Amino acid sequence: MALYGGIEAGGTKIVCAIGTDPDHIYAEVRFPTTGPDEVIPRAVAFFREQADLGPIAAVGIAAFGPIDPDPNSPTFGYVTTTPKPGWAHTDFAGAIRRALRVPVGFDTDVNTAALGEHRWGAAQGLNTFIYLTVGTGIGGGAMVNGKLLHGLMHPEMGHLRVPHNLATDPFPGCCSYHGDCLEGLCGGPAVEARTGKRGETLAEDDLVWDIVAHYLSLALADYILVLSPQRIIMGGGVMTQAHLFDKIRKMTPLHLNNYIDMPQLAAAIDRFIVPPRLGNRAGVLGAIALAEIAANPH
Amino acid sequence: MALYGGIEAGGTKIVCAIGTDPDHIYAEVRFPTTGPDEVIPRAVAFFREQADLGPIAAVGIAAFGPIDPDPNSPTFGYVTTTPKPGWAHTDFAGAIRRALRVPVGFDTDVNTAALGEHRWGAAQGLNTFIYLTVGTGIGGGAMVNGKLLHGLMHPEMGHLRVPHNLATDPFPGCCSYHGDCLEGLCGGPAVEARTGKRGETLAEDDLVWDIVAHYLSLALADYILVLSPQRIIMGGGVMTQAHLFDKIRKMTPLHLNNYIDMPQLAAAIDRFIVPPRLGNRAGVLGAIALAEIAANPH
Numbered sequence: 001m002a003l004y005g006g007i008e009a010g011g012t013k014i015v016c017a018i019g020t021d022p023d024h025i026y027a028e029v030r031f032p033t034t035g036p037d038e039v040i041p042r043a044v045a046f047f048r049e050q051a052d053l054g055p056i057a058a059v060g061i062a063a064f065g066p067i068d069p070d071p072n073s074p075t076f077g078y079v080t081t082t083p084k085p086g087w088a089h090t091d092f093a094g095a096i097r098r099a100l101r102v103p104v105g106f107d108t109d110v111n112t113a114a115l116g117e118h119r120w121g122a123a124q125g126l127n128t129f130i131y132l133t134v135g136t137g138i139g140g141g142a143m144v145n146g147k148l149l150h151g152l153m154h155p156e157m158g159h160l161r162v163p164h165n166l167a168t169d170p171f172p173g174c175c176s177y178h179g180d181c182l183e184g185l186c187g188g189p190a191v192e193a194r195t196g197k198r199g200e201t202l203a204e205d206d207l208v209w210d211i212v213a214h215y216l217s218l219a220l221a222d223y224i225l226v227l228s229p230q231r232i233i234m235g236g237g238v239m240t241q242a243h244l245f246d247k248i249r250k251m252t253p254l255h256l257n258n259y260i261d262m263p264q265l266a267a268a269i270d271r272f273i274v275p276p277r278l279g280n281r282a283g284v285l286g287a288i289a290l291a292e293i294a295a296n297p298h
Numbered sequence: 299m300a301l302y303g304g305i306e307a308g309g310t311k312i313v314c315a316i317g318t319d320p321d322h323i324y325a326e327v328r329f330p331t332t333g334p335d336e337v338i339p340r341a342v343a344f345f346r347e348q349a350d351l352g353p354i355a356a357v358g359i360a361a362f363g364p365i366d367p368d369p370n371s372p373t374f375g376y377v378t379t380t381p382k383p384g385w386a387h388t389d390f391a392g393a394i395r396r397a398l399r400v401p402v403g404f405d406t407d408v409n410t411a412a413l414g415e416h417r418w419g420a421a422q423g424l425n426t427f428i429y430l431t432v433g434t435g436i437g438g439g440a441m442v443n444g445k446l447l448h449g450l451m452h453p454e455m456g457h458l459r460v461p462h463n464l465a466t467d468p469f470p471g472c473c474s475y476h477g478d479c480l481e482g483l484c485g486g487p488a489v490e491a492r493t494g495k496r497g498e499t500l501a502e503d504d505l506v507w508d509i510v511a512h513y514l515s516l517a518l519a520d521y522i523l524v525l526s527p528q529r530i531i532m533g534g535g536v537m538t539q540a541h542l543f544d545k546i547r548k549m550t551p552l553h554l555n556n557y558i559d560m561p562q563l564a565a566a567i568d569r570f571i572v573p574p575r576l577g578n579r580a581g582v583l584g585a586i587a588l589a590e591i592a593a594n595p596h
Contacts, residue, residue, distance in 0.1 A: 144443060152527060225458050226524045255476075256476075
């Protein structure tokens, strides 16, 4: 059986793995997300050092964005306009392809996590769903009609403009691009700016979680109205506050007020808004799945 | 060449047509959207009366929603929870199929218009785009990766929750479900409630158009962030105010603040936010295309 390589390039750390599926990962390494001049050689060295496992048929890369995921574009495989030092306009996929001489699949971290959850996790059997990560940043990937969503570029769901009543919530938001977009109102840095504490140190009954659930549920309502997903998977550091799920499941249908008359927005909402079944491994496992697709283009 | 029947069932009028494409429509009739006991027999009678044109291979129905467009559902082809008198839980497609004994395609009015624009209009060659109608109601359809978007049910983009600053815009909104959702803030009835006049009687420089463009551009920004369309087609009665296009093209990129670095959101925005090329015929022509697909399932 062919072996695949996966690279999950997150905002703070890189995970590289070799294997075929969640139960068959034969090697794995993690290191911090420094600049590409350090990260790309380290990833290449990892795959080369594991040569005794056998040849790798392809590599999949799950990258923080914005990126160019369009195979027909001259800048396919690039990280594009990221503010992350050193990474803007970096030919990530090309560098890996040239070094390892294998096909390379390339997508956003969240689209790739969606692919992983579709193959082995909470989205098996669905054709249209969203994977949302809520952490330092907020990002969303989606599969629609069985294929990952790219369109013009790729979704950037975390920057949704949601209703924000300054009279009841005077926090101005902290997104450097948009101020009070979703990420600016309730991403990790917003939680810290609102409370003066890191989210993981706050009690479950801290009022900030009601605020976080309020904005996330408004965003979910909008995602449902626009994309009509069969399920929404919510992962990321903030969502390890498992009590948020109950709040979000209660609030989301209130924003829709029975306009969409489906059991998924009523009795069956526990199976509609769910955590990733692959946990924090959705990204790297999705990258393995991306590699398999790159090795077997149809 | 096979002939197809199309039914566009809008909120106020029904259009039935027979033909194959925009240049070959051989018969057409319009009548008001009364109850289904009147509308369905009138549509059936129209198709029967045109029997001398030759047999119809299939009928496509573009219906106001919410509807059930899932061919695997026991209520496929039904208008479901509409408040429109007599129409709730009506087996629209089934009644036409039983009467005419032909395959029936069935989708939302806006998905069907998207299909028409994809086949013959402003979305030719694209695989991921949005068709938005702004009239008495606001509704959006979408094609993603070359197929119409359904997912859980179908998009209901007009009911998006957008930022609404009550301090600067005290109008509470007039959606019976959501108050100040997009439709409640700037659909036809909202324009009338805000001004005391019907939109078509207002001057181009009436300030209400700035308000309408403001909310529509916020919604477009959100659609772009969630669905990443390659183009957004805007039709419907309100958009016959052609000056709105310039306002919306200016405002939409401001909400995104260069976060999505694509020419479609800058120099090329005139080709990104566009009117339907089929004008007000996108729905009925899309219904013809829907019929063709129903007659030739893959």
